[in-house]
Amino acid sequence: MLLDVQGAPAYCYTGGKPFDAALPTVVFIHGAQNDHSVWALQSRYLAHHGHGVLAVDLPGHGRSRGPARRSVEDLAEWLMAVLDAAGVRQAALVGHSMGSLIALEASHRASDRVARLAMLGAAFPMKVSDALLSAALDDEEAAIDMVNIFSHSTMAQKPSCPGPGFSVMGGARRLMQRMSRLNPERLFHTDFSACDAYANGEAAAQAVRCPALFIIGSRDxxxxxxxxRLLTGAIAHGKVVRVDAGHSMMQEQPDAVLDALTAFLR
Structure with a gap:
């Protein structure tokens, strides 16, 4: 589904079902150098089980046009504009990595519009090493390789993986390479810089009153x-679920992530 958001087309995957704003809405927010497809399994299931789903492509990522936003705060404002364009008054926000910071900041700026807050692979401060920032600016392909190595707990998924024979790490690499081709303006560096600079996480976390969930990869x-720990300490009522995965937990352990989300949204 394409929406007009802040003067540019914004793409939202709706899980293979027409979006219905009358249903409980779940908004999925991806991380750096990714798009909506990292949520393919979880978003599709929820769309076919009683939820309205909006898995967004952030500006400059995937099918969403316009320049990539350079701060978490700007991305949170853009996300609220997506809800306005879709006719959604209140939604559950589910964010991964950079997306978790966007969801957190959005809940701080518009607490009455966030019914539930789920954060996967979250951290604050989300500092990025100088080596990775430099690689993202000067050698994006090297940065992609670095992130993929550190984001996965194993080179090859076990036979119990829902997609036997599918290369989780290879798929992640190809997705990031595709983002580079679609947006040659050093997208990875823009995303990493936004994470590195975000400073409002502790205050935003302390203000959270809605139900909250942390999904943590035990090998992240x-x-x-x-x-x-700073976030889980500030949101003392938040539930913590650990899954046996690295940072790319939605692909490495899709069923465990889905189970945690469905229980939380229920």
């Missing part, structure tokens, strides 16, 4: 468990 090297 990008946002390890200790990096989430």
């Amino acid at each position: 090297m990008m946002t390890p468990s200790k990096a989430t």
Whole structure:
């Protein structure tokens, strides 16, 4: 589904069902150098089980046009504009990595519009190493390789993976390479810089009053468990679920992530 948001087309995947704003809405927000497809399994299931789904492509990513936003705050404002364009008064926000910060900031700016808040692979501060920032600026292909190595807990998925024979790491690499081709303006560096600069996470977390969920990959090297402690401490009522996965948990353990989300949304 394409919406006109802040003067540019914004794409939202609706899970294979026509979007119905009268249903409980779940908004999925991807991380750096990604698009809506990282949520394909979870968003499709929820769309076929009683929810209205909007899995967004952030500006400059995937099918959404316009320049990539350079701050988490601007992205949170854009996300609220998406809800306006879709006719949604209130929604559950589900964000991964950079998307978790966007969801958190949106809940701070418009708490009455956020019914539930789920954060996957979240951390605050979400500092990015100088080496990775430099690679994202000067050698994006190297940055893609670095992130994929650190985002996955294994080179090859176990036989129990829902997609036997499918390369989770290879798929993630190809997606990031596609984002580079669609937006040659050093998208990875823009996204990483926004994460690195975001400073309002603690205040935003302390203000959260809606039900909250943290899904943490037990083998996440990008946002390890200790990096989430400030947020989980500030949102004391938040539930914590751990899954046996790295940072790319939606692909490595899609069923475990879906189980946690469906229980939370129920």
